[in-house]
Amino acid sequence: MNDQFLQGVLFDWNRIDNDSYLKRIKAFKGIEKLVFNKPITFFVGENGSGKSTLLEALAVAHGFNPEGGTKNYVFSTHDTHSELCDAIRISKGYRKEKWGYFLRAESFYNVATKEEEYADLTHPSAKYHEKSHGESFLALAQNNLRPNGLYLFDEPEAALSPQRQLTLLMQIYSCAKEGAQFIIVTHSPILLGIPDADIYCFDDGRIHLCEYEETESYRITEMFINNRQMLLDKLLTD
Numbered sequence: 001m002n003d004q005f006l007q008g009v010l011f012d013w014n015r016i017d018n019d020s021y022l023k024r025i026k027a028f029k030g031i032e033k034l035v036f037n038k039p040i041t042f043f044v045g046e047n048g049s050g051k052s053t054l055l056e057a058l059a060v061a062h063g064f065n066p067e068g069g070t071k072n073y074v075f076s077t078h079d080t081h082s083e084l085c086d087a088i089r090i091s092k093g094y095r096k097e098k099w100g101y102f103l104r105a106e107s108f109y110n111v112a113t114k115e116e117e118y119a120d121l122t123h124p125s126a127k128y129h130e131k132s133h134g135e136s137f138l139a140l141a142q143n144n145l146r147p148n149g150l151y152l153f154d155e156p157e158a159a160l161s162p163q164r165q166l167t168l169l170m171q172i173y174s175c176a177k178e179g180a181q182f183i184i185v186t187h188s189p190i191l192l193g194i195p196d197a198d199i200y201c202f203d204d205g206r207i208h209l210c211e212y213e214e215t216e217s218y219r220i221t222e223m224f225i226n227n228r229q230m231l232l233d234k235l236l237t238d
């Protein structure tokens with residue numbers, strides 16, 4: 001039985017103009033629905049394949065600020081979110097999340113600034129700007145991870161060392177065991193290794209489920225580490 005907060009998404013492409021760039025994203029061609037069955041779902045695929053566009057649309061359609069944060073974050077420094085949020089319908093489950101966070105690597109600075117502005121005596125600021133990029137990013141993720149929460153993360157690995165990616169992996173895993181749901185865009189072969197997640201790949205002109213070992217992140221990392229010299233010889237010599 002599917003007991004996720006966000007169980008799936010239906011697309012109505014009639015609501016999108018024919019000349020919109022959204023209609024040129026190959027992975028979206030003809031897609032009518034996508035199901036989220038597991039507590040952890042990953043979106044993987046080549047740069048520009050549409051992962052962040054879909055994650056952002058899910059976030060906005062669910063009531064999050066397009067630039068990230070909790071549902072209480074209402075600000076806009078750069079209003080560029082796509083109209084995909086108007087063309088999707090989210091299927092919600094019988095459970096309602098107790099908390100949620102939309103985390104994006106690309107607008108982290110603005111969210112950290114807002115967090116300071118929103119702070120008060122009962123909610124003191126975590127002062128993310130006074131930490132390193134990776135420290136603050138992990139702290140922000142950790143401070144917002146709670147059981148029964150809904151989390152949409154866009155490339156959370158961007159600032160993290162491999163060691164801290166492992167820390168995040170453990171925390172995502174244990175939070176998911178306590179009723180949370182995660183949808184995560186990632187290129188990290190470490191995060192993708194979380195057991196029992198669904199991995200949606202946006203390559204080959206469609207969004208389809210794939211195995212961990214089939215992802216480019218895994219295959220290219222494995223190939224590079226195991227055949228480094230041979231690959232470098234090939235890549236670096238004409």
Ligand SMILES: Nc1ncnc2c1ncn2[C@@H]1O[C@H](COP(=O)(O)OP(=O)(O)OP(=O)(O)O)[C@@H](O)[C@H]1O
Pocket residue numbers: 021025045046047048049050051052053054080
């Ligand atoms: N405002 C926009 N106008 C036109 N095209 C856009 C706009 N925003 C995004 N795109 C295009 O939509 C496509 C999908 O972008 P998206 O950011 O979703 O890719 P992605 O899979 O998340 O890539 P990455 O792994 O690099 O983050 C890209 O080709 C991008 O150039």
